[in-house]
Amino acid sequence: DTGVSQDPRHKITKRGQNVTFRCDPISEHNRLYWYRQTLGQGPEFLTYFQNEAQLEKSRLLSDRFSAERPKGSFSTLEIQRTEQGDSAMYLCASLSDGGSYEQYFGPGTRLTVT
Amino acid sequence: AQSVTQLGSHVSVSEGALVLLRCNYSSSVPPYLFWYVQYPNQGLQLLLKYTSAATLVKGINGFEAEFKKSETSFHLTKPSAHMSDAAEYFCAVSEDNAGNMLTFGGGTRLMVKP
Numbered sequence: 412d413t414g415v416s417q418d419p420r421h422k423i424t425k426r427g428q429n430v431t432f433r434c435d436p437i438s439e440h441n442r443l444y445w446y447r448q449t450l451g452q453g454p455e456f457l458t459y460f461q462n463e464a465q466l467e468k469s470r471l472l473s474d475r476f477s478a479e480r481p482k483g484s485f486s487t488l489e490i491q492r493t494e495q496g497d498s499a500m501y502l503c504a505s506l507s508d509g510g511s512y513e514q515y516f517g518p519g520t521r522l523t524v525t
Numbered sequence: 526a527q528s529v530t531q532l533g534s535h536v537s538v539s540e541g542a543l544v545l546l547r548c549n550y551s552s553s554v555p556p557y558l559f560w561y562v563q564y565p566n567q568g569l570q571l572l573l574k575y576t577s578a579a580t581l582v583k584g585i586n587g588f589e590a591e592f593k594k595s596e597t598s599f600h601l602t603k604p605s606a607h608m609s610d611a612a613e614y615f616c617a618v619s620e621d622n623a624g625n626m627l628t629f630g631g632g633t634r635l636m637v638k639p
Contacts, residue, residue: 415568442625444625444626444627446627451534451631451632452631452632453529453615453617453629453630453631453632454569454615454627454629455629456620456626456627456628459625459626466625467625467626502568502569504569506624506625511624512557512559512574512576512619512623512624513571513574513624514571514624514627515571516561516568516569516570517568518566518567518568519568
C-alpha cells in the first residue's frame with residue numbers, strides 16, 4: 412500500500428492556460444474523490460467516482476472543470492481557461508467499499524494562477 | 526444540506542495541558558462524523574470517526590471524541606498535549622452516511638507552547 416499520490420505537487424500557470432492534475436489512488440480502492448482547499452479553509456468537495464463512473468459533482472465544479480477516471484484506476488482533473496480564483500490546493504482521496512468509511516488523502520497539488 | 530462549524534480558528538495550549546477542539550454539525554440524517562489532522566505540506570490523516578456505534582470514539586495519538594446528539598456536537602479532546610500535536614484539525618460530516626462527499630469545517634490550528 413503506497414498511499415494516494417498526486418502529480419504534480421506544485422503548478423504555476425498564467426491566467427487563461429489549461430492545467431491537468433493526476434491522482435493515483437490506493438490500488439483496489441474503487442472510490443475516488445477530488446476536493447479543493449483554499450488558504451485558511453477546510454477542503455470543499457468537488458466530485459467523486461465509483462470505479463469509472465462519476466457519481467456526484469458539486470456546484471463548485473464549473474463547466475471549466477472536468478474530471479475523468481477512464482479505467483477506474485487513476486483520475487485526472489482538468490481546469491480550462493484558468494482564473495486567479497482557481498488558485499488553491501487540489502486534494503485527491505480514495506476509499507474502499509469495504510465499509511471503513513475512511514478516505515485516504517494524497518498530499519495535494521498546489522495551483523497558483525498568476 | 527449538512528454543515529460543520531468549528532469554534533476557534535486558533536487554539537493555543539501549553540504542553541501537557543488538556544486539548545479541546547470544538548465541532549458542531551447540522552445534518553438532516555443521522556451523521557457520520559470524522560476528525561482529520563493536517564500537518565504542514567502533508568495530506569489529511571484520519572484521527573477518528575463516528576459511524577453510529579459507540580458515542581465515545583477513541584482515535585490515534587491519544588485523541589478521542591464524544592458524539593452528543595442533543596448538542597449536535599463532536600468535540601475532540603486529548604488529556605495531555607504534546608509538541609507534536611501542533612497541526613490543523615478538521616471536523617467533517619459525511620453527506621450520505623457512506624463516507625462519501627465529506628463536508629468539512631473551517632479548521633482549527635492547534636499551537637502547543639513549551
